[in-house]
Amino acid sequence: MALAALEVTSLSYCYGQGASALHDISFRLAPGDRVALLGPNGAGKSTLLWCLVGVLRAQGTIVVDGTVLGPGTAAEIRAKLGLAFAEPEDQLFMPTVRRDVTFGPLAAGVGSEEASRAAEEAIGSVGLPAETLERAAYELSSGERRRAALASILVMDPLLLALDEPTNSLDARGRASLAGILLQLPCAQLVATHDLEFARALCARALVLVDGELVADTPMDALLSDTNGLQRYGLTAPLRTDDG
Amino acid sequence: MPHHLDLYVKRESALHRLDPRAKMLAAMGFVAAVLLVPTRPAWPTGALLLLLIGAAVLARLPARLVCRRMLSLVVVIGMPFLLSRLGGEATRAAGEQFAARSLLVAAAFLVLLASTRAVVLLEVAEHLPLVSVFGQLGEFILRGADLLTEEVVRTNRAWVLRAPSATLKVRLTGLTQASMSLLARAAARSERVGAAMVLRGFQSKLPMATPTPLSWSHLLAGLLFALISLGLAGVVRWR
Numbered sequence: 001m002a003l004a005a006l007e008v009t010s011l012s013y014c015y016g017q018g019a020s021a022l023h024d025i026s027f028r029l030a031p032g033d034r035v036a037l038l039g040p041n042g043a044g045k046s047t048l049l050w051c052l053v054g055v056l057r058a059q060g061t062i063v064v065d066g067t068v069l070g071p072g073t074a075a076e077i078r079a080k081l082g083l084a085f086a087e088p089e090d091q092l093f094m095p096t097v098r099r100d101v102t103f104g105p106l107a108a109g110v111g112s113e114e115a116s117r118a119a120e121e122a123i124g125s126v127g128l129p130a131e132t133l134e135r136a137a138y139e140l141s142s143g144e145r146r147r148a149a150l151a152s153i154l155v156m157d158p159l160l161l162a163l164d165e166p167t168n169s170l171d172a173r174g175r176a177s178l179a180g181i182l183l184q185l186p187c188a189q190l191v192a193t194h195d196l197e198f199a200r201a202l203c204a205r206a207l208v209l210v211d212g213e214l215v216a217d218t219p220m221d222a223l224l225s226d227t228n229g230l231q232r233y234g235l236t237a238p239l240r241t242d243d244g
Numbered sequence: 245m246p247h248h249l250d251l252y253v254k255r256e257s258a259l260h261r262l263d264p265r266a267k268m269l270a271a272m273g274f275v276a277a278v279l280l281v282p283t284r285p286a287w288p289t290g291a292l293l294l295l296l297i298g299a300a301v302l303a304r305l306p307a308r309l310v311c312r313r314m315l316s317l318v319v320v321i322g323m324p325f326l327l328s329r330l331g332g333e334a335t336r337a338a339g340e341q342f343a344a345r346s347l348l349v350a351a352a353f354l355v356l357l358a359s360t361r362a363v364v365l366l367e368v369a370e371h372l373p374l375v376s377v378f379g380q381l382g383e384f385i386l387r388g389a390d391l392l393t394e395e396v397v398r399t400n401r402a403w404v405l406r407a408p409s410a411t412l413k414v415r416l417t418g419l420t421q422a423s424m425s426l427l428a429r430a431a432a433r434s435e436r437v438g439a440a441m442v443l444r445g446f447q448s449k450l451p452m453a454t455p456t457p458l459s460w461s462h463l464l465a466g467l468l469f470a471l472i473s474l475g476l477a478g479v480v481r482w483r
């Protein structure tokens with residue numbers, strides 16, 4: 001069997017007060033897979049993503065491209081797994097977009113010119129003009145911020161991309177444009193969202209989390225055609241059912 | 245304006261194009277000259293003022309904008325100056341010296357900040373020994389101020405919408421109360437920003453791009469301005 005991009009086994013996580021947020025989660029993503037992580041608000045989608053990058057320490061095993069997440073391997077895992085936050089504001093913490101996008105490469109010891117070139121490529125890959133690099137994050141629209149934050153992750157050339165509610169505050173055009181960008185990326189993607197229309201446009205497979213438990217690992221089409229199942233999971237089918 | 249805290253004025257001018265490091269060198273020379281020249285007689289201070297006005301003209305800064313910005317400084321600096329007028333001769337002389345030097349130094353920085361983006365100056369500071377940490381802190385402050393300003397504007401709008409007829413006093417009270425929740429939100433955000441930095445490989449120092457070499461022509465321009473200022477101070481002191 002080929003090396004998985006991500007393999008999660010028996011993952012559990014409890015918050016400080018002992019409340020269980022994730023319980024015995026196991027799944028696998030092959031290289032290049034695009035998988036939707038679905039569930040209603042509070043299901044544990046974001047918590048799972050934070051566990052994957054080792055910011056939250058969970059029980060169980062997380063393996064990214066053959067590297068087991070542990071105290072000594074967190075940096076290696078984070079170089080392979082890029083996480084796009086729900087709020088892009090939090091990932092744009094420097095005064096200019098260029099400083100944000102070159103942050104990762106420079107921190108990894110890449111030379112200034114190469115980092116700058118990589119930043120220009122990354123910003124282009126998310127459909128933003130190179131001039132965006134010189135702008136301040138607050139000058140950008142919600143959609144541009146989302147893309148700039150994505151560029152700051154893509155510049156690191158991750159093997160696996162995890163996105164937390166990527167369609168937050170995006171209009172229909174912004175969602176379609178983001179889906180177009182993500183569809184062109186060769187890396188595996190785990191897309192945590194409650195936007196089923198977006199998930200359907202992007203992913204062929206869905207993982208459904210409800211109250212911290214993985215209740216379904218199913219093809220997206222099968223999930224969307226199961227109205228009762230959707231209702232049971234607290235999800236609402238998209239209004240349109242064509243491929244547009 | 246690129247940042248809320250930025251005083252940059254976008255213009256096509258020779259001073260705007262000058263390398264920020266050369267401008268900082270010129271500014272440092274100018275400030276040293278201001279501190280060296282006595283304020284009595286007044287002509288050396290006047291000559292330095294003319295030099296600065298020349299720089300402002302070179303930067304094509306609108307006179308009205310410069311005056312408006314200077315006005316707020318005049319209020320701050322004017323108070324101790326006025327108080328000094330109540331004292332004896334020595335106190336009055338000290339008050340004049342303080343006012344003249346403060347105004348010239350403040351005006352020099354005003355011209356520097358109006359012709360150079362704050363973020364560029366901070367990046368230069370990042371590479372300087374001793375002040376590097378302030379440059380890094382400044383970058384976070386610049387970004388943080390943008391976020392805080394937006395939050396305050398949103399909070400104020402929310403207050404206005406919820407209580408359209410509220411007096412300014414009520415609104416200010418509301419903003420003060422809301423500032424506590426702003427602080428809580430800022431703390432929560434700083435945790436997420438910390439995570440974002442760590443996820444991108446941050447260890448203990450902000451990664452910096454290697455600066456490009458400073459060209460001779462720019463260095464000479466900065467040096468020339470600094471030397472003219474210092475030369476003037478030297479002539480006055482020597483006489």
